[in-house]
Amino acid sequence: MSETSSTEAREPSIPRQPGARRTLLEVDQVVLRFGGVVALNDVSFQIHEGEILGLIGPNGAGKTTTFNVMTGVFKPTSGQVRFDGARVSGRKPPEISRMGISRTFQNIRLFPEMTALENVMVGTDSRHKTSVPGALFRLYRVRPKPEELPQVTSDVPLLRIWQQVRRTCAQIFGLSRHILEERAAEKKSLELLQFVGIEGRANEVARNLPYGDQRRLEIARALATEPKLLCLDEPAAGFNPAEKEQLLTLIRQIRDRGHTVLLIEHDMRLVMGVTDRVVVLEFGTKIADGSPDEVSRDPRVIAAYLGESVDAA
Numbered sequence: 001m002s003e004t005s006s007t008e009a010r011e012p013s014i015p016r017q018p019g020a021r022r023t024l025l026e027v028d029q030v031v032l033r034f035g036g037v038v039a040l041n042d043v044s045f046q047i048h049e050g051e052i053l054g055l056i057g058p059n060g061a062g063k064t065t066t067f068n069v070m071t072g073v074f075k076p077t078s079g080q081v082r083f084d085g086a087r088v089s090g091r092k093p094p095e096i097s098r099m100g101i102s103r104t105f106q107n108i109r110l111f112p113e114m115t116a117l118e119n120v121m122v123g124t125d126s127r128h129k130t131s132v133p134g135a136l137f138r139l140y141r142v143r144p145k146p147e148e149l150p151q152v153t154s155d156v157p158l159l160r161i162w163q164q165v166r167r168t169c170a171q172i173f174g175l176s177r178h179i180l181e182e183r184a185a186e187k188k189s190l191e192l193l194q195f196v197g198i199e200g201r202a203n204e205v206a207r208n209l210p211y212g213d214q215r216r217l218e219i220a221r222a223l224a225t226e227p228k229l230l231c232l233d234e235p236a237a238g239f240n241p242a243e244k245e246q247l248l249t250l251i252r253q254i255r256d257r258g259h260t261v262l263l264i265e266h267d268m269r270l271v272m273g274v275t276d277r278v279v280v281l282e283f284g285t286k287i288a289d290g291s292p293d294e295v296s297r298d299p300r301v302i303a304a305y306l307g308e309s310v311d312a313a
């Protein structure tokens, strides 16, 4: 399980109301200034374990900036973010990823020359135990499980003997932990490609994939880090209605796999259809926090969306 390396920053556990879900992430009075621009103005909200929380607001409201503060890209001017009882603010993005927060980007950021499978395998790296020297020099050997041993399958006598020798050596001397981790990563990555519905594209180079598949691939890569909290930044951008419908189902399935989800999205039908709760920002300030139904009837939210009802927006 992801555990922070330093214990000194561990905060007292966040109080929990009887019967209430555990608070997984807490944004606490966060202010972020870029020179004279106040991008986030005393923003506070919580994300509960197992929920799908929508983060909405008009353009420039501060949604992506909130993601960036949560994932360590920006350090808040004041206030802090706590995740799973530990302070996030001030940590580097890779460390925050290991703590269990993962994200996708508004503008897709894949490794364009790598295959879909390789892109997802990169995501599994943060969970590997073997260091670079350990991998290069095969420093660590572990006793493999029976199914991990080299198989003896050939009918050609000489080849069969060679396979038998390899199997016996693996039984006696063990196998490189790096090799076993790579094999497990490949298996897990293939399963994730299947989960997001693009297993047939595993060996295609990412830049050649259709746009919708690139978005799904980003989600698979983010899931490969085994996040407790997955942050999706406008995952439906550029999707047609049928693709949005599939995405809605996928987001629910992600939650059902045990991940908590934070969703930034402009498509209100999607937000209202999939979220349990919605936080609304306007000009860097939180103006509403409630169920999709409550928020869509909130006069301040309606005014923020230029007088239209949220459904219409």
Ligand SMILES: Nc1ncnc2c1ncn2[C@@H]1O[C@H](COP(=O)(O)OP(=O)(O)OP(=O)(O)O)[C@@H](O)[C@H]1O
Binding pocket: 034, 037, 038, 039, 057, 058, 059, 060, 061, 062, 063, 064, 065, 066
């Ligand atoms: N690196 C930066 N430097 C200066 N100002 C920034 C920076 N990043 C964001 N801002 C400003 O912070 C404010 C919030 O921007 P942000 O991108 O978080 O909004 P958003 O709600 O995600 O908008 P959109 O829906 O258009 O993506 C905007 O005024 C933006 O110009």
